[in-house]
Amino acid sequence: DSKARNEFVNEVLETIELDEIRDSLVGIPGVNGLSTEQRKRLTIAVELVSNPSIIFMDEPTSGLDARAAAIVMRAVKNVADTGRTVVCTIHQPSIDIFEAFDELMLMKRGGELIYAGPVGHHSCEVIQYFQAIPGVPRIKDNYNPSTWMLEVTSTSMEVQLGADFAQLYRESSMCKDKDMVVKRLSVPVPGTTDLHFATRFPQKFREQFKACLWKQCLSYWRTPSYNLVRFVFITLSCIFFGALFWQQGNINHINDQQSLFTILGCMYGITLFAGINNCQSVMPFISMERSVVYRERFAGMYSPWAYSFAQVAMEIPYVLMQVVLFMLIAYPMIGYAWTAAKFFWFMYTMFCTLLCFVYMGMVVVSFTPNIQFASVLSSMFYTLQNLMSGFIVPAPQIPRWWIWFYYVSPMSWALRVLFTTQFGDYDDRMIDVFGETKSVPAFMKDYFGFRRDLLPLAAVILAAFPILLAVLFGYNISKLNFQRR
Numbered sequence: 001d002s003k004a005r006n007e008f009v010n011e012v013l014e015t016i017e018l019d020e021i022r023d024s025l026v027g028i029p030g031v032n033g034l035s036t037e038q039r040k041r042l043t044i045a046v047e048l049v050s051n052p053s054i055i056f057m058d059e060p061t062s063g064l065d066a067r068a069a070a071i072v073m074r075a076v077k078n079v080a081d082t083g084r085t086v087v088c089t090i091h092q093p094s095i096d097i098f099e100a101f102d103e104l105m106l107m108k109r110g111g112e113l114i115y116a117g118p119v120g121h122h123s124c125e126v127i128q129y130f131q132a133i134p135g136v137p138r139i140k141d142n143y144n145p146s147t148w149m150l151e152v153t154s155t156s157m158e159v160q161l162g163a164d165f166a167q168l169y170r171e172s173s174m175c176k177d178k179d180m181v182v183k184r185l186s187v188p189v190p191g192t193t194d195l196h197f198a199t200r201f202p203q204k205f206r207e208q209f210k211a212c213l214w215k216q217c218l219s220y221w222r223t224p225s226y227n228l229v230r231f232v233f234i235t236l237s238c239i240f241f242g243a244l245f246w247q248q249g250n251i252n253h254i255n256d257q258q259s260l261f262t263i264l265g266c267m268y269g270i271t272l273f274a275g276i277n278n279c280q281s282v283m284p285f286i287s288m289e290r291s292v293v294y295r296e297r298f299a300g301m302y303s304p305w306a307y308s309f310a311q312v313a314m315e316i317p318y319v320l321m322q323v324v325l326f327m328l329i330a331y332p333m334i335g336y337a338w339t340a341a342k343f344f345w346f347m348y349t350m351f352c353t354l355l356c357f358v359y360m361g362m363v364v365v366s367f368t369p370n371i372q373f374a375s376v377l378s379s380m381f382y383t384l385q386n387l388m389s390g391f392i393v394p395a396p397q398i399p400r401w402w403i404w405f406y407y408v409s410p411m412s413w414a415l416r417v418l419f420t421t422q423f424g425d426y427d428d429r430m431i432d433v434f435g436e437t438k439s440v441p442a443f444m445k446d447y448f449g450f451r452r453d454l455l456p457l458a459a460v461i462l463a464a465f466p467i468l469l470a471v472l473f474g475y476n477i478s479k480l481n482f483q484r485r
Contacts, residue, residue, distance in 0.1 A: 009049065015082060016045040016075045025222060028288070037068035041075050047299065048079065050202075055079065057088045066094060073097045098146040099123055106149065112166035114153055117174050133168060135161040201303060208302040212310035219289070220314055226285045227318060233277050234322045235329065241270045242333025250335040251426055251440075257433040260423075260440065266334060267418045268391045271350065272411060274322070275357035276382055282361040283378065286311075287371040294483045308474030312466075315358050323351045336422060345421035352462045353414040359469035360410075366476035385411045395449040410465045416450050416458045424452040 013019040018041055026042065027033015034042060040060055047055060060076060061069035077100050080086045090097065099119060104126060106115040118125045123145035130136050130152055139148045151157070153165050169175050201208060220227060245266040247253065254260050289311070297304050327347050332338075336346065361378060368374040387393060388402065389411035398406050406412050426440045433443050444450045 008051070012045050012048045015078045016041045016048070017071075017078070018042060018045055035068070037064050037072050040064070040072050043295075044072075044075060044079065046296075050299070050301075052084065054085045054087065057086065059089055059091060061090065061093070061097065069094070070096060073100050076100075093146050095144050095146075098144070106153070108153060108165060109155065114165040114169050116169070116178060129172075129174070133161075133163065133165075135163070201300060203302070205303060205306055208306035209310055212302055212307045213313060216310050216314040220318070223285065226281060230278060230281050230318075230322065231325070233281075234274055234325050237270060237274060237277075238326050238330035238333075241266060242330045245334045247333075247335035249337075249422070251337070251423065251429055253335070254423075254429070254431060254440065256431050257443070260431060260433075260443070263334070264391065264415075264419060267422075268389065268415060270326075270330065271353055271414055271418070272386065272389070274326070274350075275354055275385075275411075278319070278322075278354050279357040279361035279364075279378055279382075280375075282315075282358050283365050283374050284371055286362050286365040287374065290365065290477075291483070293477065294481065304478035305474050308470070308477050311362070312359060312470040312473065315355065319355045319358060320351060322354055323347055326350060342421055346418065348459070349414050349417045349421075349462060352466060353410060355466040356410045356462075356469060359466050359473060362473045363469050363476065366473050367480055369482040385409055388412065390415055390448060394447055396447075410462070413458050413462045413465070416448075417455065417462060419444055419448065420450050420452045420455055420458075424450065424455075 010019070013022055018038070021034070021038065025033050026039070029036070029039065044055070044057070044060070057076070060072050064072060073096075076086055076088065080102070088101070090101075099122065101119050104115060104117065104119050105113065108114050115126065115129060117129065120126060120128070126149060127139055127145060130149060131138055136152050136157075139145065158165060203211070245263065248259070248263045248266065254263065293304070293307055296302065297307075327343070327350075331343070331346065336342065360381065361374075364378050364381070365371065365374045368377060384405060388398070388405045388409045390398075390406060390409075395403070395406055395412070420441075424441045424444060427442075429440045430437050431440060431443065433447075438446070441452065
């Protein structure tokens with residue numbers, strides 16, 4: 001139950017000596033938050049939460065000074081004292097760290113085993129074993145046993161002594177005794193069966209999703225540098241566009257093609273700029289999150305699909321808040337029509353479009369190795385979205401070999417819905433366009449190729465884009481791995 005889980009978490013925090021900083025933010029390495037050794041202890045604690053019987057650690061003291069390394073190894077020793085087996089790789093340990101271990105496995109170059117046995121009090125077992133080999137010099141007083149051991153088992157020492165330490169170990173009684181133990185333990189007990197797990201993960205997908213959603217909720221709340229930036233940007237953009245295009249969206253102010261192009265350009269500009277900002281803002285956040293996801297995915301904590309769905313779901317309320325800000329500030333300032341249908345059509349289109357750009361940024365990061373590459377690739381997408389949106393180059397004028405990108409561009413469908421819902425029903429509004437007199441809907445049909453009867457199809461396609469990108473993000477997270485360790 002939840003009470004038992006909380007008690008176990010508290011026990012782990014005390015074991016790893018993190019209980020005094022339990023409410024601290026992890027932060028960004030080298031920038032803020034926990035120190036390096038605290039992060040290493042936190043990593044150990046995260047693995048302990050699943051209550052494993054064996055823990056493998058690869059150089060837990062690397063990159064630490066003597067004091068920090070001693071603190072980490074004290075935490076490791078506390079873990080071993082709970083009855084768990086801890087297997088560590090250690091390079092050039094200090095005396096205190098070396099003697100903290102109960103057993104030692106020493107390999108020479110090439111991976112051959114030259115010692116596997118107890119360390120002993122003050123390393124007496126290791127020292128006794130190697131000093132028993134003829135010709136091996138005795139250890140000096142107050143000398144680091146690990147340093148001495150590496151020196152006397154070096155390749156040059158083997159040549160000098162004319163001995164093969166790996167062969168000597170294989171012929172020792174220590175090795176033979178261990179081989180017998182291995183053979184005995186390798187025979188299954190009568191009546192036992194092979195270990196089998198009914199499911200890959202300890203929790204059902206729904207529970208994984210809930211846990212990931214809760215984690216992402218906290219992560220978003222604790223990252224104002226990401227969310228605050230886009231809220232400030234959309235607010236300032238709305239004020240700027242609203243002041244620049246004050247009441248230009250009123251149909252009574254549209255008399256010719258220039259006034260129509262002005263207000264259509266306003267729609268196009270604010271949608272594209274807000275979308276690009278969302279895409280750019282989310283990429284560093286996802287790039288930083290991805291390294292954590294790799295570690296937790298490999299540890300079997302949750303399915304990558306559970307994380308992906310939680311991540312895309314977490315964006316929905318924040319994007320919705322952006323759209324609400326736009327509808328409260330820019331929409332009335334620009335003077336768009338105050339009818340329920342047009343208001344909600346505009347809101348729906350902005351929501352789908354901004355969500356699409358956010359998911360596009362997530363997808364770009366998910367299939368690129370680093371944020372630099374993702375930024376360059378996203379710039380190419382911005383250019384194509386800009387050129388193929390149907391505003392700079394209308395659809396009837398786009399060459400055949402490029403028209404396919406117009407139809408797969410979210411911006412083209414967004415502009416289709418925005419233009420037709422706002423101005424596509426003013427059949428009685430006549431304007432002068434290029435020396436002719438046409439109604440506003442007729443001009444948009446002839447010039448842009450926008451037809452009001454295709455509005456339901458456009459609305460469905462507009463909703464399909466973020467769904468498709470969300471699924472693609474989940475697929476990339478589950479299948480691709482750019483971690484180099």
